[in-house]
Structure formats: structure tokens, C-alpha cells
Amino acid sequence: MSQKQQYLMGVRAGIPVILGFVPVGIAYAIMAQQAGFTTSEIILMSITVFAGASQMMAVGMYVQGASIVAMILATFILNLRHLIMSTCVVSRMKNEKIGRKLLATFGVTDESFAIFTTEKEENCSALYFLGLITVTYSSWIAGSAIGAVASRFLPAILSASLGIALYAMFIGILIPNAKHNLRLGILIALTAVVNSILTHFIASSWALIVSTLVCAAIGVFFVDLSKQEDTADEQ
Amino acid sequence: MNSSIFLLITGMAVVTYIPRAIPAVLIEKMKFSPRMEKFLRLIPYTAMAALIFPGVLTVDAERLSIGIVGAIVAGIFAWRKMPVMVSVAAAILADLLLYIIT
Numbered sequence: 248m249s250q251k252q253q254y255l256m257g258v259r260a261g262i263p264v265i266l267g268f269v270p271v272g273i274a275y276a277i278m279a280q281q282a283g284f285t286t287s288e289i290i291l292m293s294i295t296v297f298a299g300a301s302q303m304m305a306v307g308m309y310v311q312g313a314s315i316v317a318m319i320l321a322t323f324i325l326n327l328r329h330l331i332m333s334t335c336v337v338s339r340m341k342n343e344k345i346g347r348k349l350l351a352t353f354g355v356t357d358e359s360f361a362i363f364t365t366e367k368e369e370n371c372s373a374l375y376f377l378g379l380i381t382v383t384y385s386s387w388i389a390g391s392a393i394g395a396v397a398s399r400f401l402p403a404i405l406s407a408s409l410g411i412a413l414y415a416m417f418i419g420i421l422i423p424n425a426k427h428n429l430r431l432g433i434l435i436a437l438t439a440v441v442n443s444i445l446t447h448f449i450a451s452s453w454a455l456i457v458s459t460l461v462c463a464a465i466g467v468f469f470v471d472l473s474k475q476e477d478t479a480d481e482q
Numbered sequence: 483m484n485s486s487i488f489l490l491i492t493g494m495a496v497v498t499y500i501p502r503a504i505p506a507v508l509i510e511k512m513k514f515s516p517r518m519e520k521f522l523r524l525i526p527y528t529a530m531a532a533l534i535f536p537g538v539l540t541v542d543a544e545r546l547s548i549g550i551v552g553a554i555v556a557g558i559f560a561w562r563k564m565p566v567m568v569s570v571a572a573a574i575l576a577d578l579l580l581y582i583i584t
Contacts, residue, residue, distance in 0.1 A: 255560075262567065263567040263570055264566035264567075266567065266571065266574070267570065271555070275501045275534075277581045283504035284487065285483065285554050287483060288483055288484070288487050288488075288491065291483075291491055292494070295491060295492070295494075295495035296495050296498050297493035297496045297498070298497070298498050301494065301498065304495075305490065305494060309490075311519075315486060315489055315490050315493065315524075318490055318493075318494070319490065319493035319494055319497055320497075321572065322493075322494045322497055322498060323497035323498075323501075326497065326501055326502075327501055327504045328502035328529070329498070329501045330502075330504060330505070331525060331529075332525075332529065333502045333503075333505040333506070334505040334509065334522065335499065335522050335523075335525055335526065336505075338505075338509060338514070338519075338522060339536055345507065346504035348509075349506050349507075351506070352502040352503050352505065352506045353497040353499060353502060353503070357529070357530075357533055360526065360529070361526055361529075361530055362526075364523075364526040365526055371536075373498075382553045398568055403579040404578060404582065405530070407542060407548070407581060408574050408577040408578040408581060409511055409560045409574060410541040410542065410548075410552070410577075411538075411541050411549065411552030411556075411574060411577050412520040412552060412570050412573070412574055414533075414537065414552065414556070414573075415547055415553070415569055415570040415572075415573035415574070416532045416543065416566055416570050417525075417533055417534050417554075417567075418534060418553060418556040418557050418560055418565075418569065418573075419533075419549065419556055419560045419561075419565075419569035419570060420530065420566060421527065421530050421531065421560075422561055423561075423563060424527065426561065431527060434524070434527065434528065434531075435527055435528070435531040436531070437532075438527075438528040438531035438532050439531045439534065439535035440535075441532075441574070442516070442531070442532040442536070442548060443535050443536045444509045446536055451537075455529075455532045455533065458523060458528070458545045459528045459529045459532050460525075462528040462531075462532075463521050463524040463525045463526075463527075463528045463575070464521060465511060466520075466521075466524040466528065467517055467520050467521050467524065470518045470524060472506045472520060472523055472528070477502065
């Protein structure tokens, strides 16, 4: 496969994310605007941080008068999960220069991670991932910019309905995998239950990390992943 | 630009990039056992499951039905092997309709 083909394959895989990122970017920008951020600050944060949930959380904390240190610390904790995700992503890039990897890992988000790590192994390369994040990064910035500039022209029920998009994307990736592998399906259900329970006792960012790691560790002992590559063929 | 906001954005950018970049630097030095490799391959599935639940219920914090209906519609389309994009569009449309009729 040529380099251009690898890159374009990643771009194509990223297209569904546009439907998720643009609306969430708009929602973030509206929140930030109401908190008193200027248009350039809203867009600069999306360009440099590129992590939707933590950007929204920081804006929410800013409104409540939190200190800068507290907001940065909360961002760090919420985004620690990227350490695990990035490890999975980088382990699928064979024989790549470190510069390319450093560039690629800037774009590790829940979505790019989910798409890349469930892609067929032989399709995975740094260029594929760069193509993928070209789409996710630009739709995140575009969404933030649209929200900052044009929020008052969007009908409220449309922006509200778009909130389901990211979840629908994860469901769209998970279900076909679970359907072909009952034990994997059981593990997925178990994780959902564990996380729902943990969320009542510890901060949801920690609950997410703990339930992801603990349940994956449990899964090592009873899930068979050898069939998974076939599922990817059919998609 | 307000200097405290500039400081906030810079700090957030740094602490977000560091966990992302560490594996890019260190992975060559790591050698994974088959069991560790399996663990890493399972993480995408458990992470997505944890991202969906219970978060999907709070898509609209005042109306539980928005998250539930959207998730079920996406689930049905995914079960029928529709492309991810179609499942996403169907879930958005279902929620839009729900907002309109109720």
C-alpha cells in the first residue's frame, strides 16, 4: 500500500467522527462563551488541548471560580486515560520514526483510539492514524469555531440531539464485535455495570480508568480474541 | 487575551500532551508478554463500554429518554451491520424526532 493510500484510508475512517465532534465542539464553545471566554481563547484551547471532555470541565470549573492549579490538575487526571490509549495506539505502529509517533500521539482521543485499535492489524500505520486525526482535529476546531461565532443561529433542539452522536459511534463499533463474540459481549456488559456502580463512589474520571483496567484484566482470563480480526473484515 | 486564561490554556495543553506522548518515546523499550498484549487488546472494548455507561444516560440530564432512545436506535442499526455513520445519523434523527413530538 502506498503512503498516500494509507493516509487516505485513515481519513475515510475518520469521517463518522465529524458528526460527533462538530456538535460537541459547538456545545463546548457555547459553554465557554457563557463563562466569559473570548472567541480567540475558545479556539486556542481547542487547537492546543484537543480534549473535549476536559475542556468542558475546565470551563465549568472556571464558572464556579476554581483556581488555575485546580483546573489544570483536574485536566491531568481526566486525561490520564490517554496514557493507556496511547500505549495501545503506538503498539500498533510498527517501525515508525519517533517524530511521526510524537506527532500522531497528539491526536489520541477516545474516538481516534477506538477506531484505530479495532481496525485490522495490517491496515494500522502511523500514516493511517495521521489521516484519521487530520479529520478529527479539524472537525474539533471547526466545531469550536462555529460555536464561538454562530451559536445564536442554531436551533436548540438540533444541538441537543447532536449530543448522542459520540455515544452512538461507540455503540456502532462495539455491537458488531460483541455480536460475534459472546464472551467479549459479556465483558463489555460487565464493564458497563462496574463503571455505573463505581461512578457513585469515586469521581467519574477515576471510575472510568479503574473499570477499564480492572475489567480488561478480568477479560484476559476468559475472552478469546482470536476471532476478532474476522469481524473487522466484514465491516 | 486575559493572562490567567492564557496560563490555564498553556497548562492544560502541557498536562494533556504528556500522557499522550510518553508511549511514543518509551514503547521501543517495552516488550509485551502474550498476556499483556491480550490485556492491551481488550482495553479498547472495556474503555468504550465505560465511556458509554453511564454517560449516555446524561446526554440530556433532565430527560433520561433522550439518551436511552438514542442508544437503542444506534444499537439496532449496529446489530443489523449498518456502517457506523448510519447508526450515528439514525440516533441523532431519533432524538430530534423525540424532541419535536414531546
